[in-house]
Amino acid sequence: MKKINLFVFFIVLYSCACKGQVHRFYYELTYKPSTKNKTIKTDIFYLDSLDKRSVFIRKEKWESDSLFTTQSPVLSLRTMNFKVIKDLGNSSVILKDDLFIGVISYKEYPDLHWKLLPEKRNTGTFQVQKAEANYGGRHWIAWFTQDIPVFDGPYVFMGLPGLIIELKDANNEYQWKLKGSKKNVRSTLQTESVMDESLMSKEAYIKNKENFINDPLPVLMQSMADVSKSLEIMNKMNQQAESIKKYHRENDNTIER
Template structure:
């Protein structure tokens, strides 16, 4: 296994008690089953010992850019193109009871659902040092996939990237057995507080099963969701000017291609 140099955390229990920590993961995924090209980007897990937030690095960058655009009233969409992400969700965890809230967007609307995942971890005897941490291997089934995780008790935080948690220590690495998805801890750093994403309207709360049904419908008929966005003017209200017909057409082609390419989700069921 390739070893990655991690930044050590000094006096970790004290750090976790007094302030928040950002764990930076490299996420490697194959979202399109018809294209073996892997997509790689960074994601953050902000945690304070009681709660955590998992989100794409580009989400934070987009929010910062939107703040500047609002301040200058210069909404240049081309600046957002390099900040696209394949991780189009946030996951808020309550670490006291291992519950979470998943938030994402389908079409022009924001949705969320609550979940308390049950991870029946099988802790294996295999150990390996990854970066600065001594880790132990564990196995579980989740979302229709078999997952292998490497956790360290040197960081007393029962959390990890995406929805994964429940092991006796931080998950340093987790990947599925087919190699479609992998999360690898690259760096840690102290932060003053857990990141708060920009509020882009109200969230519609529904069950996970209904949310998955909507995702499947969008996958089969992306045009219906794009048309809903077209009817709204494509900006979602506020002070942003409506899109031109050419902008809308370009966005429609791009969105439909993106939706069709996301045919290998991290959770298969």
């Protein structure tokens, strides 16, 4: 992964003035997926920015979504299977979440009341400033730089007067750090997938997700509606349902809580 350096971001600053080109920012997430142990995991995320829109997505999910046009969707138990589509023009967010067998989505206008603090420091070649906000049951601390005129950042976070370089919650359970960037040859954002879906309210999304995590079997059975449910198939579906419940019990420290 490229280190943050003056040359890389000089290219970014120059390129940001160009229309029709997607620019990719690389973020590394270090997080604690479970409330029951001290296991730490890392993931790489892409923030793809084009004009006033962006897509924030885990690297592996971006790669699997890119295969949808030629292959069947890749089913995964991962809790990081979301895609965040932001419209910075109206401060709206669409979050699409893969739940192993399907996708559920909601749209919201995050209530981010950023508090800009006077504290500043140097990170790499940039001066960054501290800001704080509450969202999703956590208190978040951000460091942003006005040297990069992209008013965006990891996950649903946006609206600061510059790019977010670092973002962590007050308990140090989730921390994103910018690791680099590059000019992308793509001319469009990857906002859709073959498994597109209708939007619901965030409240309905939370309820649907909780229902699925607590009892995934009905959803699994519905997906097999046109398949003869032999005893062997039913046993496999029950095993699958138990695996899903076990995974989410062991990965219960979600970003929003």
